[in-house]
Amino acid sequence: MNSIIAIPSENPGGLEANLGAHFGHCDLYTLVKVENGQVAEVKVIPNVPHQQGGCMAPVQHLAANGVKRLIAGGMGLRPLMGFNQVGIEVYHGGEARNVGEAVQAMLAGRLPVFSQEHTCGGGGGNSIK
Amino acid sequence: MPATIVLVSPRMNQWRAFADSLAKSLPLEIATVRTGAEALTAATEKKPLAMVIDASLEDMSGETLARRLLGINAMIHTALVSDLPSEAFHEQMEGLGIVMQLPAHLTTDQAGLLAQCLLRLTATP
Numbered sequence: 001m002n003s004i005i006a007i008p009s010e011n012p013g014g015l016e017a018n019l020g021a022h023f024g025h026c027d028l029y030t031l032v033k034v035e036n037g038q039v040a041e042v043k044v045i046p047n048v049p050h051q052q053g054g055c056m057a058p059v060q061h062l063a064a065n066g067v068k069r070l071i072a073g074g075m076g077l078r079p080l081m082g083f084n085q086v087g088i089e090v091y092h093g094g095e096a097r098n099v100g101e102a103v104q105a106m107l108a109g110r111l112p113v114f115s116q117e118h119t120c121g122g123g124g125g126n127s128i129k
Numbered sequence: 130m131p132a133t134i135v136l137v138s139p140r141m142n143q144w145r146a147f148a149d150s151l152a153k154s155l156p157l158e159i160a161t162v163r164t165g166a167e168a169l170t171a172a173t174e175k176k177p178l179a180m181v182i183d184a185s186l187e188d189m190s191g192e193t194l195a196r197r198l199l200g201i202n203a204m205i206h207t208a209l210v211s212d213l214p215s216e217a218f219h220e221q222m223e224g225l226g227i228v229m230q231l232p233a234h235l236t237t238d239q240a241g242l243l244a245q246c247l248l249r250l251t252a253t254p
Contacts, residue, residue, distance in 0.1 A: 054250050055226045056204055076224030077196070081203035120224045 003068040005032045005106065006088075007099045013044035015100035019093050022120070023072045024050055024058055024079060030099045031065060037107055055079040059086060071102045071111065077119045090114035132157045133175045134247075137168040137194065138183035138210075143235070150240035155247065165189035165197070172201045179206040179247055184233065195225050206250060208243055210235070 008020030009030040020026025026047050033041035045065060048057045059082040062070065070083060073093045083090050091111040096102035105111050134157055138144055141161050152159050160175060162168050165186045171177065180198065182191040189197075195207045208229040211218050218230045228246055231239055 054228075057250075059203075076226060078199055078203050078224065078226030081199040085203050 002035050003033075004066050005034060005069045005071060005103060006030070006062050006065075006067040007032065007071045007093075007102055008047075008073075009044070009099055013099075015039075015042055015098070015103070017099050019071075019073055019096060019099065019102060022074045023070070024055055024075065029062065031067065032099070032103050034103075034107065039103065056082050059083055059088070063088060069106070070114075071096075071106060072114060074118075074120055075114070077116060080114060080116070080119055092118050132178040133160055134158075135160045135162060135168060135171045135175065135177045135180045137162050137165070137180055137186065137191075139163050139185075139187055140183065146237055147235035147240045150237035151244060154240060154244035163187060165194040168194055169197060169201060172198055172205060176202065177205055178251070179208065179228070181208045181231070181243070182210065184210040184212065192222065192225075195222070195227060199225070206247060208246075 007030045008023040008026035009017040009028055010020055011027045013028045013030045017030060028044050028046050031043050031045060032039055048061050055076060055078050059079055063086045067088055070088055070090045071093045072090060080090060091106055092114045093102045094105060094111055096105050136144060136148055136159060148159050160171060162171055165188045168180060182194050184191045191209050195209055198205055198207060206228045208231055209227050210231045210233055212233055228250060229243055
């Protein structure tokens, strides 16, 4: 796997940082560049200010930074569909305790794809029909 | 090509002042449709900046349309007419990314507020 993975994180970011509970409201994003299945580079970028209905701003922000995968603990249906639309695969962070664990779990193939059932307010009978 | 806003309602005659005010506030084309099916087609063909959706359409609820639009183009901003109390609206629509709740009776005031909202959302950072 060669790609950039974004992980919503608490300050100060980095592999030891806690995961941000909800992607749109996180402090910042830790970007992990993976080459040949190994962590090659780690950097941190700020989140964009959150405003009602402005959930596409972080989607476009991450896409502009070359992100191809995102690990998230929670998000709404609209940003999930937005990520899918711009070609960013979203995975559910599961029980990972920090950014590093989440990345290793992804590289090991243990993270489920983030589905509509995982979304805040979505899932079940409220999914897209 | 100017951006497009699609107004979706079976009672467009009541939205005329709102539509005219919106057109004056923003450099965009206003398109109108009556049904959810027409709105979904417009979403694909016109790639609008935003849609203003009435609470109840002939073929589906406004909420259902807002959800189905996400499967076509999640970048379309949506404003939805609803008579739910604000807190209940936010809870029921959680995750849909709706930019504004609108009252059943739309006026030029709501047009101004929506225009300001869309300008904020589309401003280059």
